[in-house]
Amino acid sequence: xxxxxxxxxxxxxxxxxxxxxxSDLLSEALERAVNEHTVPAVDHFDVATALLSDVxxxxxxxxxxxxxxxEAFDAWMGLQHLHLGPVEANGRILAIAFWPDKKxxxxxxxxxxxxxxxxxxxxxxxxxxxSIAVRGLFALEYMLYDEQFNDxxxxxxxxHLVQAVARDLxxxxxxxxxxxxxxxxxxxxxxxxxxxxxxxxxxxTESVQALxxxxxxxxxVTRDQRIGRPIGSFEKxxxxxxxxxxxxxxxxxxxxxxxxxxxxxxxxAPGEMPLAExxxxxxxxxxxxxxxxxxxGVEDPMGRLKVEIIGQNITTILGHLxxxxxxxxxxxxxxxxxxxx
Amino acid sequence: MTSRRTFxxxxxAATVVPRLSWADAGxxxxxxxxxxxxxxxxxxxxxxxxxxLFRAPLPARGHAxxxxxxxxxxxxxxxxxxxxxxxxxxxxGRITHRLDAPEGRHFMGHGLFVENGDLxxxxxxxxxxxxxxxxxxxxxxNYARVGEVATHGIGPHDVKQLSDGTLxxxxxxIFTHPDIxxxxxxxxxxxxxxxLVYLSSDYTLVEKHVLTPELHKNSIRHLSxxxxxxxxxxxxxxxxxxxxxxxxxxxxxxxxxxLAEADLGEQYAMKAYAGSVSHSGDGTEVxxxxxxxxxxxRFAPDGTFLGAVVRGDVCGLAPMGDGYLGSDxxxxxxxxxxxxxxxxxxxxxxxxxxLVALPELAA
Numbered sequence: 001x002x003x004x005x006x007x008x009x010x011x012x013x014x015x016x017x018x019x020x021x022x023s024d025l026l027s028e029a030l031e032r033a034v035n036e037h038t039v040p041a042v043d044h045f046d047v048a049t050a051l052l053s054d055v056x057x058x059x060x061x062x063x064x065x066x067x068x069x070x071e072a073f074d075a076w077m078g079l080q081h082l083h084l085g086p087v088e089a090n091g092r093i094l095a096i097a098f099w100p101d102k103k104x105x106x107x108x109x110x111x112x113x114x115x116x117x118x119x120x121x122x123x124x125x126x127x128x129x130x131s132i133a134v135r136g137l138f139a140l141e142y143m144l145y146d147e148q149f150n151d152x153x154x155x156x157x158x159x160h161l162v163q164a165v166a167r168d169l170x171x172x173x174x175x176x177x178x179x180x181x182x183x184x185x186x187x188x189x190x191x192x193x194x195x196x197x198x199x200x201x202x203x204x205t206e207s208v209q210a211l212x213x214x215x216x217x218x219x220x221v222t223r224d225q226r227i228g229r230p231i232g233s234f235e236k237x238x239x240x241x242x243x244x245x246x247x248x249x250x251x252x253x254x255x256x257x258x259x260x261x262x263x264x265x266x267x268x269a270p271g272e273m274p275l276a277e278x279x280x281x282x283x284x285x286x287x288x289x290x291x292x293x294x295x296x297g298v299e300d301p302m303g304r305l306k307v308e309i310i311g312q313n314i315t316t317i318l319g320h321l322x323x324x325x326x327x328x329x330x331x332x333x334x335x336x337x338x339x340x341x
Numbered sequence: 342m343t344s345r346r347t348f349x350x351x352x353x354a355a356t357v358v359p360r361l362s363w364a365d366a367g368x369x370x371x372x373x374x375x376x377x378x379x380x381x382x383x384x385x386x387x388x389x390x391x392x393x394l395f396r397a398p399l400p401a402r403g404h405a406x407x408x409x410x411x412x413x414x415x416x417x418x419x420x421x422x423x424x425x426x427x428x429x430x431x432x433x434g435r436i437t438h439r440l441d442a443p444e445g446r447h448f449m450g451h452g453l454f455v456e457n458g459d460l461x462x463x464x465x466x467x468x469x470x471x472x473x474x475x476x477x478x479x480x481x482x483n484y485a486r487v488g489e490v491a492t493h494g495i496g497p498h499d500v501k502q503l504s505d506g507t508l509x510x511x512x513x514x515i516f517t518h519p520d521i522x523x524x525x526x527x528x529x530x531x532x533x534x535x536x537l538v539y540l541s542s543d544y545t546l547v548e549k550h551v552l553t554p555e556l557h558k559n560s561i562r563h564l565s566x567x568x569x570x571x572x573x574x575x576x577x578x579x580x581x582x583x584x585x586x587x588x589x590x591x592x593x594x595x596x597x598x599x600l601a602e603a604d605l606g607e608q609y610a611m612k613a614y615a616g617s618v619s620h621s622g623d624g625t626e627v628x629x630x631x632x633x634x635x636x637x638x639r640f641a642p643d644g645t646f647l648g649a650v651v652r653g654d655v656c657g658l659a660p661m662g663d664g665y666l667g668s669d670x671x672x673x674x675x676x677x678x679x680x681x682x683x684x685x686x687x688x689x690x691x692x693x694x695x696l697v698a699l700p701e702l703a704a
Contacts, residue, residue, distance in 0.1 A: 083610075088651075091606020100583050132605055200651065202673060202683050209671060210653055213635075225583070334654030335376070335670025335691035336616060336632035 025270045026329060030204055032267040033211050034190050041079040041260070042180045048075035049166075049173035056166035060159035061152075062144040065166070066247075069144055072169060073137055073249060077256035079176075081218030081264070084210060085186035085200070086179035092172055095132045098139070099243055100229060106142055109133035110149060110161075117157045121164035124171060138244070140165045145246040208268065209331040215264050216318055216326075216333055222257045223314040226250070227307055230295045237304050242295035250295040254310065255287045261317075265325055273324035276317060283313040363699065366413035366431035367394035371659055372697040373668055374403030374417060378689025384417050384429055387696075391666060391674035391684035397434040399427065404450030405695040409480075410458045416440070418463075420693075421498075422447040422517050422524040426463070428484060438484045445469040446476065446489075447519060450694075451499045454480075455508075464497035464510065465489070468518050473497035475510070475544070490544040494536040495529070499564045501572070506542030507594070509572050511535075513560040515579070530579045535561040537574055537592060550598050559586055563617055563695075568624035570594075571642055575629045578613035582633070588615040589629050591644055601644035610634045610649070617695055619658035619665055621678070628665055628677070632656040637667060637677060650677050657696035668692035 048071045055068040076097060083093060098106060109131050113121070120126045133139065143149045143162050152158035180186045184197035190207045193199065201207040230242035230250065242250035262280040265273065287310050290297070297303030326332050363369065369386030376382050382402050386394040397415075404420040413431040424447050428438035442448055442465060449464040461484065463476040473492035478484045494512025501509050514535030516528045527533075534557055539548040552559055558579040565573045574590045585608050587600035602608050615629040621639075626647060628639045632654045639647040650667075652675065657668035664678030672690040676682045 088610065091604060091610075094606040094609055102581070102583060103585075202686055203688075205688070206653075206671060213653060334632055334635075336656035336694060337635070337654045337670070 026204055026208055029268050029270055029329060030191060030208050030211075033208075033264060034187050037264050037267045038082060038190070038211075039181060039187060041075075041082065042177050045072070045075040045079045046170075046173040046177040048072040049170035053163075053166045053170035056163045059154075060162045061154060062150045065140075065162060066144055068166075069137075069140060070247070070249070073244070073247075073253075074256060076137060077253055078260045081214050081221075081257065081260055083214060083217075085189060086176045089179070091132065092176070094136075096136045096169065096172055098132050098136055100225070100241065101133070101138065105131075105133040106139055107146070107148065110139060110142055113161065114149075114157055121157075121161050124164070124167055127164050127168050128171065134161070135165055135168055137169070140169075141244060141247050205330065208329055211264065212268060212326055212329065212331045213333065213337075215261055215268065216321060218257065219261050219314050219318055219321075222254055222261075223311040226254050226257065227311040227314075230298050231304050231308050231311070232298075234301070234304070237298040239294070239296050239298050242298075245294040245296070248293035251287065251290050251293045255284060258284050258287060258314075265321055268329065269325045270328045271324075273320065276320035276324050279313065279317040279320050283310060283317060286310050286313060361413050361430075361432050362411055363413045363431070369394050369431070369699055370661075371666060371699065372406045372408055372415055372431075373657055373695070374399065374406065374693040375672075376402065376691045376693070384415060384431075386431055387666075387674070387685075389661075391676075393685070393687075395431055395434060397429045397431060397436075399429075400436075403693055405452075406697050407452035407454055407461060408697055408699050409454050410700065412458060414480075415697075416452050416461060418448050418450045418452060421450045422466070422519055423450065424448065424519070426452065440478060440484055440486075442476070443486060446474065447517075447524065448476075449496070449498045449513075453500045453502060453508075455502055455506075460487075462500055462508070464492065464500055466496055466516065468516070471495060471516055473510075473512055475500065475508075475540075490540070491546075492540070493538050493546050493549055494534070496533075496535070496560070498560075498562045501564045501566045503566070503570050503594075507547065508540040508542070508544070509564060509566075510538045510540065511561045511564050511574055512538055513562050513577075514557075515560055527579065530558060533557060533560070533579065535559060535576075537561055537572070537590070537598070539594060548594060550592065552598075552600075556586060556600075559588075561590070563615070565618045565620050565627060567620045567627070567642070571620075571627075573618050573620060573627045575615035575618035577615060580613070582612045582614065583609070584613055585609065586613055588613070588631075589618065589627070589638070589640060589644075591627070591640075591642065599644045601640045601646065603638050603646040603649065607636075607638065607646070607649050610636060611638065616656040617658040619660055619696075619698075621664050622660040623663040624660075625663070628658055630655050630658050630667065632670070637665070639678070648679060650679070650681055652677075652681060656694050657692050659696040659698040661698075666696055666698075668696055 052068040052072040056065050189196045193201045193204045232238035370389040371387040382399040384397045403417045407416040415429050418426045424442045426440040427436045430437050446465040452463045461478040474489045477488040479487045492510045496513035496515040498513040499511045514533035537550045559576040563575040572592045578586045587602045589601040591599040611631040612633040614633045617630045620627045628637045630637045635653040636649045636651045654670040659666045667675045667677045670691040672687040674685040
């Protein structure tokens with residue numbers, strides 16, 4: 001029965017908006033995606049950044065902070081694809097994860113702050129306004145993993161900078177959670193659409209459309225950026241363009257992103273999605289099997305090919321998602337967004 | 342020389358043919374092209390509250406339209422690199438003429454009526470000679486092609502006219518060939534040189550601005566003219582979408598170009614792509630849209646960033662009230678300024694890249 005309803009739904013789209021022909025199918029998909037995917041993702045990031053802030057507060061040295069840092073980055077990989085509402089408000093996405101830093105702003109700005117012992121790190125309110133190049137997970141990655149920065153002692157300026165960045169990450173994680181889960185928060189904006197206290201989507205179809213767009217565009221980013229940047233061209237692979245290669249997280253981030261996308265797809269799918277499931281399983285297995293944590297292996301033609309193939313498999317996933325998730329829900333990638341003039 | 346016979350024919354026509362005006366098409370305030378749920382394309386006329394007044398079927402996906410200044414006539418262009426355009430009688434919904442680009446030229450999706458509506462100008466690429474031109478069509482001669490002039494740059498995309506007759510042209514800088522990559526593959530990205538060009542009313546070059554070398558991949562695509570004749574141009578970056586580049590330029594004749602950017606986080610969110618540009622209805626600000634970034638950015642006339650309004654797939658922009666009318670690929674038409682207010686939503690209707698505002702006409 002569920003399948004049949006799926007087939008009928010697109011026809012109903014032609015009805016006038018006044019009747020907002022919201023099927024149970026769409027409503028259920030929306031509720032699953034918001035309550036079982038977005039809310040846990042927001043919670044996880046809040047908790048993981050709280051831990052990071054606490055740990056760094058107790059001991060700021062790299063080896064002490066690294067495990068909590070990786071926990072927080074893992075949690076971010078479960079949330080970063082939701083470029084919506086509180087996550088993208090006030091430039092938060094970039095303040096949490098400034099990548100790619102094509103002009104090398106992070107090391108340059110960090111070095112400047114450290115040389116000047118800029119007092120902005122002392123006040124969380126002021127630090128929240130500091131350059132995004134000294135905030136977030138990638139500034140912290142430099143401080144913890146890069147030899148230019150990670151040889152600092154307790155109570156040094158760098159130590160307090162690390163603590164300030166960790167605290168600021170939790171400030172943002174907590175703000176996202178508060179703004180997402182408040183009674184008039186963004187989860188309600190998605191769930192209630194036109195009837196929400198702060199409407200952004202006119203109908204629940206638009207809410208689902210927004211989530212579906214996040215699903216597909218996040219996979220495109222993984223293919224085109226996380227994979228596309230380091231593989232470069234056959235003649236010129238670019239391992240130092242991999243995401244988070246300093247902390248050896250390039251491979252892990254691809255795996256975690258694919259898992260997050262699969263979870264969102266499962267929550268949105270109105271029925272079974274056998275082809276998408278199979279494609280996710282295959283692609284995640286390929287990514288897990290790489291044994292190339294920082295994507296340094298792309299220097300070698302065989303290593304590069306293995307990474308490139310993951311990108312090709314993501315294209316396959318996208319095709320199946322369009323058929324098994326997008327079409328039955330009556331949503332697709334944006335008409336203008338997907339095709340320039 | 343006018344013969345007695347043609348004179349009589351013309352006189353007869355003048356008395357018999359009703360003198361249609363935009364009022365006969367319901368006095369639309371805006372025109373926009375869209376694809377409907379069944380996959381058909383049409384040109385729509387909208388009233389000042391964004392309600393649909395008429396629908397005129399189009400043979401293929403549109404891009405933008407050129408509206409005649411007082412006749413209810415619009416020229417709808419196929420999307421780049423189209424080789425045809427159709428003239429739609431908006432009072433009857435019928436296509437009255439078809440314009441075929443001459444051999445070796447293709448349209449860019451935009452056009453402009455000048456000379457009191459007697460002539461239509463169409464930005465085109467002469468791909469044999471790799472140069473941009475404005476095609477000139479004479480409405481009085483059933484839209485006969487009567488000439489063409491150089492735009493002094495490759496890939497002219499949009500054209501507007503100042504009150505003294507001066508033309509301003511956005512040369513996108515991009516060369517395409519209809520035989521390569523379905524005609525949409527960009528063939529000269531590494532050497533492209535977009536420009537903003539002013540031509541006098543007799544089509545001679547009077548001013549040309551190119552961007553600095555590091556911005557040479559920033560294709561100058563679309564134009565908006567403020568009531569005080571400030572020119573705003575929207576750009577599309579042909580490099581990496583993660584590059585941080587300005588997407589809005591502001592210019593007054595004889596002055597330097599001002600490039601405008603939002604703060605870092607918002608600038609990134611545009612994905613280096615501006616789809617449309619429009620001044621606000623009161624002319625006090627200007628906005629660009631990014632369907633890829635799902636937002637519009639508002640700027641003051643001096644280039645100061647005023648804020649973003651988030652809306653997925655938003656692309657079409659036109660002046661309305663003290664703000665803008667925005668359209669998206671999900672059927673919505675929205676009043677936008679600091680925030681947005683839906684005016685119309687037709688599920689299944691996907692508004693195409695641009696909205697065209699019609700001048701308010703004397704009753």
